[in-house]
Amino acid sequence: MDLRELLRRLDWVLLLATLGLLTYGVLMVYAATELDVPGDPWHWAFRQLIYAGVGLAVMVVLAVLDYERLRRWQWALYGFALASIALVFVLGPITRGSRRWIPLGFFDFQPSQLAIFVICVAMAAFLVDRLDARDSWRLTLVALGYVLLPAALVFLEPDLGTATVIGVLGLGLLFFFGTDWKHLVAIAAAVIVVAVMVLQVLPMLGLQVLNDYQIDRLTVFMDKSVDPASAGYNVRQAMIAVGSGGFSGRGDLATQTQLAFLPEHHTDFIFAVVGERWGFAGAVGLLVLYALFLWRALRAATLARDMYGSVMAGGIATVFLYQLLVNMGMALGIMPVTGIPLPFLSYGGAAMITNLMLVGLLQSIHIRGSEAFAVRARVALE
Amino acid sequence: MSRRRGRWQHGAGLPTSSPLLGRKDSAFRVQRLGRRDRPVTELPSVGRRVLILAGVAVLVFSVLLFRLWFLQILSGQQYVAAANDNRLRSVKLEARRGLIMDREGKILVTNKPSLVVGIRPMDVPQDDLAGVIVELSSVLRMPPGEVLARALRSMEIPTERLADLVAEVARGSGEATGAVLKAALPSVYVAEEDRADVTAQLSETLSVSEEKVAGWVEKAVHKRTGYAYDLAIIKKGISKRLAIDLRERAPSLPGVEVRKGFERGYPQGTLAAHLLGTVGQITAEQLEEDTWRRRRSGDVIGQGGVEYTYDEWLRGTDGTAKVEVDSLGRPKKTVPGGELPQTGDSLVLTIDQRIQKAAEQALVRALEQAHREDFWSANGGAAVVMDAANGEIIALASYPTFEPGVWSGGISDEEHDKYFTASANKPFFDRAIQASYPAASTFKVVDAIAALESGVITPYTTFPCEGDFTTHGLTWKCWVHPDGHGRLDLTGAIAQSCDVYFYNIGLAFYGRKGTELADWSRRLGLGKKTGIDVPGEIEGLVPTPEWRRERFADSSDPTDVLWKPGNSVNLAIGQGDLGVTPLQMAVTYAAIANGGQIVTPHAGLRVVDASGQTVQELRAPEPRRSGASQQSIKVVQAALRQAAASPVGTSVGVFGGYPVAVCGKTGTGEVFGKDDYAWYASFAPQQPAEGEKQYVVVVLIEEGGHGGSTAAPAARLIYDALFDLQSGDFSGAPTD
Structure with a gap:
């Protein structure tokens, strides 16, 4: 396929939505952090720009590459994901009580983020290779184990947020793989039982699966009267930030952000910065970009050349939707506090590059799908 | 397709x-x-x-x-308000206190710029706080516990953190853990319901006995008013050199700030220190008191003297500044919408600083005289100068005295030693109103009026004095004239201070039962507070049979509860259980001078604003009638004049030939185990001309020996100042 055809088959709407989100993100990181480093307002935004650039380069490579090639490496990729996460426990420095990174000198490599991409690619291949066994309980259970193993490792870092993202990715892949509804319902029931056990029953029996702070954060959105100086503080400040934005935002008067009342303002709570600075209008504009993005991802699932591409595209759409819901919901006080970043907006290289890799995958799926469509059409004509 | x-x-x-x-x-x-x-x-x-x-x-x-x-x-508006609540904070701008002036407008207390060291605990990295406190305490030469206390003022702090801090500070400074904890606890907030737990935890962690800790925790603050982002004042009035030193050490002292403020200045030095009082931050106990219910922790209030009494006038109105702060409470910029503080009104006192100075010097001179006469223990005294007609205090002196500014910004170790050693003799103690002494012979005027009014004697009743007096098998001497005064009438007995005459009166009162002498004592202003507008006054004591029954109810000797003839006889010469303050004595003598009116002594004259306009006249209650007849009063007046002027009078050596008609009585109080206490209670002139003022002057010298030889000459120095006279050397009359 030559460049011209490649460009023609590219999903331009998806690309524009992605670039729009990236622009929005860099501007927001700038707005959130311009006062954080005295004398260097671009400190964080510039780094975010670099990550976006690197991510876009990787995206282009993946878009051009036929994703079929990744399929051959599925076991190597899966093994790499597990090994790199495990390596964090050995090499990772403890930051705020958890080990999530491997310092590479120029870059802090975060395997759990990369694992999202890798597991998407590997697990979709794993499933599609076993299409004939789709309706068997055995395959569903094995697939669950397949995804829960890396998720559990990430959970032990501990990084509850990313662990749930990996879990949800697995569910999304199963869903688009076409797993029997009965299986899906059983999994949903099991998730609810486990959640209740972990949050309520086991602590009463004296077995703490989660740390106290994790339970506090998970339950804080249910109890709005929590002490403003503790777990509820972040959520309360985020809600004040969003609420005070009003319709058109506070612009340069965004004191919640500028005076640092809003914690994690360029990472987990960046949506609150959007809400405060640009108000309802800005937030809705952002939602429109995301909606566009999700539409194209789901469209790629239907256009895909083959089952493999379709399942991956569906899984990617699921993962993005989940992250949007949890991150924005957290800033709006309707979701638990988990450290899940807002795709393309939250500051952070690992998530940025991973997300753009997923976009590259979507583009690849779109390009191949469109190509196959055309080919089939010609074949049919001939 | x-x-x-x-x-x-x-x-x-x-x-x-x-x-x-x-x-x-x-x-x-x-x-x-x-x-x-x-x-x-x-x-x-x-x-x-x-x-x-x-x-x-x-x-x-x-x-x-x-x-x-x-x-x-x-809900946008509501969240905008919440965001503003977050960022805008009202910072108190402390109003400057008003000035305090004497009656002529001479400034006694002013405000002077000073440098203040404070700490914002929030800005100190948690691990460094103990180190910062230790270093600060050594730089400021304050006890580390004290610095810790000020840094933690009414903050809520987790118990483990407090224990760690105390332990680290103690380790870093070499101070005992208990001492640091004891100093720190009174300024930490501990909720009422947590006190038992906190006590147990602190005592265990720091291995200090639980009993002790419990006592200290009792003193902890009950109301949380301080926050970690507030600047907690550690010391006020530091020197420029120290401020520079602190700036140089800034890298090792994070969170420590030096800023400009105001503190009380005393252009007259120690003058009238007891009367003026001090200012200082409100204490934990005071925060609980109703008087201070409008004050907050960290507020500076009058801590004694007229600063205390007239605090509401002097303190002015604190202003506020609206400050934008970041999430750590650090001020970023001031925004419009604050209120400027309003300086307090000024207080004009009835004091005349010239007379006050004279009175204080007179005490010093009297003590020097006492030392010359081998009364080496003499080391304290008091003097009262009052307008006899209306109770205006012209001077109120107590020796030893202190620097009124000493408490502002913490007392240093040297100052502490200077003021709290035994030889310093309790300089903060106001002997004019807080100490009670045996009235001794100065009490005889009360005897005289009581006896005249009760009909025990007439002015012409005479008793023979042979140098001693025996009744119920006990013998008392006439202390002044052991050989006997011969037969004296009332005037002679007062003039010559004959004890035997008054033993007879005491015995007569004993025979009449009842409490006539005690009643007259109280009517003439003894045994109860005079009502002066300076805090801390005591009641003194006028003994009665009823008091004896209560006081000795638990005594092992059953006869203690009985009122015996000896009690009446002792009371008659102002000894025994009788206790009066120099100020009470001044009120009694004022009543004799002014024809029987009991005045309420007061030091506040009026409140004026910055332009000098009177805001409020400070009127003391109108004088009350004591009930003594003019006739009795006149007799006593004349006798007192004789005491000072007649050739046989007890203070003729001091006031004989004095240009102003002084009427005065010496007194020599006996206190078990101590040298005699010297009194001189007097007023002058005897008959003030129209428009002329009549002054009461009372001097007491602790362990100064004879009233005539130390107290009376001191009084004369004061009269010299009052009447612009120069009457020569300090000399006394060795009689009493």
């Missing part, structure tokens, strides 16, 4: 190779893949599942949109 085809044909004039190649390649792959995978189009379930996820996405976006609309559009 046709659109795609059209494009292909349009496609850049490469109709042969590329699409063909692509097609071949792709056709091959579709075939090849067919074995392993199936095209999406053959799987109808994918479309349905995509629709389902799209539906979920629509739902999620609807929820987010609704929530955004709810927060931003519906």
Whole structure:
């Protein structure tokens, strides 16, 4: 396929939505952090720009590459994901009580983020290779184990947020793989039982699966009267930030952000910065970009050349939707506090590059799908 | 489909190779893949599942949109207010206190700029706080416990953290853990319900006995008013050199700030220190008191003297500044909307600083005289100068004295030693109103009026004095004249201070039962507070049979509860259980001078604003009638004049030939185990001309020996100042 055809088959709407989100993100990181480093307002935004650039380069490579090639490496990729996460426990420095990174000198490599991409690619291949066994309980259970193993490792870092993202990715892949509804319902029931056990029953029996702070954060959105100086503080400040934005935002008067009342303002709570600075209008504009993005991802699932591409595209759409819901919901006080970043907006290289890799995958799926469509059409004509 | 085809044909004039190649390649792959995978189009379930996820996405976006609309559009205003609550903080701007002046307008207390050291505990990295406190305490030469206390003022702090801090500070400074804890606890907030737990935990962690800790925890603050981002004042009034030193050490002292402020200045030094009082931060106990219910922790209030009494006038109105702060409470900028502080009104006192100075010097001179006469223990005294007609205090002196500014910003070790060693003799103790002494012979005027009014004697009743007096098997001597005064009437007995005459009166009162002498004592102003507008006054004591019964109810000797003849006889010469303050004595003598009116002593004259306009006249209650007849008063007046002027009078050596008609009585109080206490109670002139003022002067010298030789000459120095006289050397009359 030559460049011209490649460009023609590219999903331009998806690309524009992605670039729009990236622009929005860099501007927001700038707005959130311009006062954080005295004398260097671009400190964080510039780094975010670099990550976006690197991510876009990787995206282009993946878009051009036929994703079929990744399929051959599925076991190597899966093994790499597990090994790199495990390596964090050995090499990772403890930051705020958890080990999530491997310092590479120029870059802090975060395997759990990369694992999202890798597991998407590997697990979709794993499933599609076993299409004939789709309706068997055995395959569903094995697939669950397949995804829960890396998720559990990430959970032990501990990084509850990313662990749930990996879990949800697995569910999304199963869903688009076409797993029997009965299986899906059983999994949903099991998730609810486990959640209740972990949050309520086991602590009463004296077995703490989660740390106290994790339970506090998970339950804080249910109890709005929590002490403003503790777990509820972040959520309360985020809600004040969003609420005070009003319709058109506070612009340069965004004191919640500028005076640092809003914690994690360029990472987990960046949506609150959007809400405060640009108000309802800005937030809705952002939602429109995301909606566009999700539409194209789901469209790629239907256009895909083959089952493999379709399942991956569906899984990617699921993962993005989940992250949007949890991150924005957290800033709006309707979701638990988990450290899940807002795709393309939250500051952070690992998530940025991973997300753009997923976009590259979507583009690849779109390009191949469109190509196959055309080919089939010609074949049919001939 | 046709659109795609059209494009292909349009496609850049490469109709042969590329699409063909692509097609071949792709056709091959579709075939090849067919074995392993199936095209999406053959799987109808994918479309349905995509629709389902799209539906979920629509739902999620609807929820987010609704929530955004709810927060931003519906409740936006409320959150704007919350954001402003977050960022805007009112900072108290302390008003300057008003000035304090004497009656002539001479400034006694002013405000002077000073440098203040404070610490913002929030800005100190947690691990460094103990180190900062230790270093600060050594730089400021304050006990480390004290610095810790000030840094933690009414802050809520987790118990483990407090224990750690105390332990680290103690370790770092070499101070005992208990001492640091004891100093720190009174300024830490501990909720009432937590006190038992906190005590147990502190005592265990720091291994200090639980009993002790419990006592200290009792003193902890009950109301949380301090916050970690407030600047906690550690010391006020530091020197420039120290400020520079602190700036140089800034790297090792994070969170420590030096800033400009004001503190009380005393242009007259120690003058009238007891009367003026001090200012200082409100204490934990005071915060509980009703008087101070409008004050907050950290407020500076009058801590004694007229600063205390007239605090409401002097303190002014604190202002506020609206400051924008960041999430750590650090001020970023001032925003409009604050209120300027209003300086307090000034207080004009009835004091005349010239007379006050004279009175204080007179005490010093009297003590020097006492030392010359080998009364080496003499080391304290008091003097009262009062307008006899209305109770205005012209001077109120107590020795030893202190620097009134000493408490502002913490007392240093040297100052502490200077003021609290035994030889310092309690300089903060106001002997004019807080100490009670045996009235001794000065009490005889009370005897005289009581006896005259009760009909025990007439002015012409005489008793013989042979140098001693025996009744009920006990003998008392006439202390002044052991050989006997011979037969004396009342005037002679007062003038010559004959004890035997008054023993007879005491015995007569004993015979009449009842409490006539005690009643007259109280009517003349003894045994109860005078009502002066200076805090801390004591009541003194006028003993009665009833008091004896209560006082000795638990005594092992059952006869203690009985009022015996000796009690009456002792009371008659102002000894025994009788206790009076110099100020009470001044009120009694004022009543004799002014014809029997009991005045309320007061030091506040009026309150004036910055331009000197009177805001409020400070009127003391109108004088009350004591009930003594003019006739009795006149007799006593004349006798007192004789005492000072007649050739046999007890203070003739001091006031004989004095240009002003002084009426005065010496007194020599006996205190078990101590040298005699010297009194001189007097007033002058005897008959003030129209428009002329009549002054009462009372001097007491602790362990100064004879009243005539130390107290009376001191009084004369004061009269010299009052009447602009120069009456020569300090000399006394060795009689009493």
